[in-house]
Amino acid sequence: MHATASVDDITITGVKIADGGLSAAWGGGHAPSTFDWFWLRDHGEDEASLDPKTLQRRVETFAIPADLRAVSAALEAGGRRLRLEWSDGGPPSLYSSEQLAALAGLAPGDEALAPDLPRRPWAQGSLPDPLPSVAFPEVLAGEAGRRAWLENIHVWGFSLVTEVPGDEAATRALALRIGPIRETIFGGLWTLSAEIAEHDDTAYSTQFLAPHTDSTYSHDAPGLQMFNCLEFDGRGGESILVDGLAIAETLRNERPEDFAILTRVMVPGRYVEPGVHLRAERPAIRLDGNGDFLQLSFNNYDRAPFRLPEAEMAAFYRAYGELNRRVNDRANWLTVPLRPGTALIFDNWRTLHGRMGYAGKRVFCGCYHNREDFESRLRVSRAGPKS
Numbered sequence: 001m002h003a004t005a006s007v008d009d010i011t012i013t014g015v016k017i018a019d020g021g022l023s024a025a026w027g028g029g030h031a032p033s034t035f036d037w038f039w040l041r042d043h044g045e046d047e048a049s050l051d052p053k054t055l056q057r058r059v060e061t062f063a064i065p066a067d068l069r070a071v072s073a074a075l076e077a078g079g080r081r082l083r084l085e086w087s088d089g090g091p092p093s094l095y096s097s098e099q100l101a102a103l104a105g106l107a108p109g110d111e112a113l114a115p116d117l118p119r120r121p122w123a124q125g126s127l128p129d130p131l132p133s134v135a136f137p138e139v140l141a142g143e144a145g146r147r148a149w150l151e152n153i154h155v156w157g158f159s160l161v162t163e164v165p166g167d168e169a170a171t172r173a174l175a176l177r178i179g180p181i182r183e184t185i186f187g188g189l190w191t192l193s194a195e196i197a198e199h200d201d202t203a204y205s206t207q208f209l210a211p212h213t214d215s216t217y218s219h220d221a222p223g224l225q226m227f228n229c230l231e232f233d234g235r236g237g238e239s240i241l242v243d244g245l246a247i248a249e250t251l252r253n254e255r256p257e258d259f260a261i262l263t264r265v266m267v268p269g270r271y272v273e274p275g276v277h278l279r280a281e282r283p284a285i286r287l288d289g290n291g292d293f294l295q296l297s298f299n300n301y302d303r304a305p306f307r308l309p310e311a312e313m314a315a316f317y318r319a320y321g322e323l324n325r326r327v328n329d330r331a332n333w334l335t336v337p338l339r340p341g342t343a344l345i346f347d348n349w350r351t352l353h354g355r356m357g358y359a360g361k362r363v364f365c366g367c368y369h370n371r372e373d374f375e376s377r378l379r380v381s382r383a384g385p386k387s
């Protein structure tokens with residue numbers, strides 16, 4: 001998939017009706033693409049095929065004749081639109097060259113989150129100075145501030161927010177700039193301190209918390225996690241962040257066998273307290289259909305018992321230990337002393353978080369967002385006022 005595409009890449013310069021389908025030549029000098037007739041009828045962008053407002057299908061896919069073919073093909077709008085007339089006398093179908101180019105792999109499609117803005121893997125020392133950050137009033141005031149915030153999260157896997165009032169109302173207002181707050185067994189917006197013992201979890205203590213991702217016991221781990229520091233009076237307690245994307249890509253290059261094991265072996269996570277028993281499983285490193293990094297899941301505190309045949313178990317422990325070594329290598333850590341006025345939001349599918357031990361009083365409030373709600377807000381924000 002091309003990260004960016006020129007106008008030529010998405011302009012059709014000629015079409016030919018062949019037996020198997022339509023052959024389209026491209027302006028950017030790419031090899032011609034062939035589109036199957038049945039597929040073409042199924043992917044029309046005209047109003048009979050697709051609702052222009054909701055982009056829901058209207059075409060009756062399963063009523064398309066198997067022997068369908070086009071009887072005429074015409075380019076319009078300088079090669080940016082294609083019109084096909086059909087052998088069964090059905091309504092003509094229209095296509096944008098942009099969508100055809102995306103589905104031919106010549107240009108980014110709408111599955112690409114921000115194709116012109118690649119994610120930047122980082123380790124300690126390779127982050128910008130100052131750290132990726134936006135000010136609370138700007139995020140609340142308008143689209144530019146919100147977009148800068150969302151882009152920080154997309155590119156770096158986290159963002160600081162400064163000038164945040166130290167109360168739940170401000171934290172909620174900030175969270176809602178992205179989308180709905182996710183409800184879990186911890187509530188929607190939660191408050192976390194060592195004095196609160198509502199949940200039997202290590203997070204509700206003062207001890208060191210090794211870097212981890214949250215909710216390995218959830219089938220759909222939250223996409224984002226946000227903390228706002230309401231009170232701090234003590235020593236220590238710095239937040240630790242680690243880039244799981246950087247670690248996964250380094251493992252892929254340096255230890256391909258371990259990487260393959262981590263993408264294959266299903267690791268269960270669980271959370272148990274009175275009245276609750278959550279359990280889910282997935283590989284520590286999850287890849288998308290293109291083999292690109294999608295999600296890191298790593299929480300040794302919450303790992304549930306599981307067993308593989310002996311040789312595989314040894315190989316898994318080796319690979320998992322290698323992942324653990326990199327996660328806990330301080331050269332990969334960013335430590336941030338979060339104090340009142342500063343909030344932190346991070347991508348829980350990419351960025352591991354932990355906490356140094358502390359003494360004193362430390363009160364945080366925070367919440368989770370679903371991943372698709374973050375992605376939706378990023379797409380809409382970047383598309384501008386049209387959407």
Ligand SMILES: [Fe+2]
Binds near residue numbers: 203212213214353
């Ligand atoms: Fe956590």
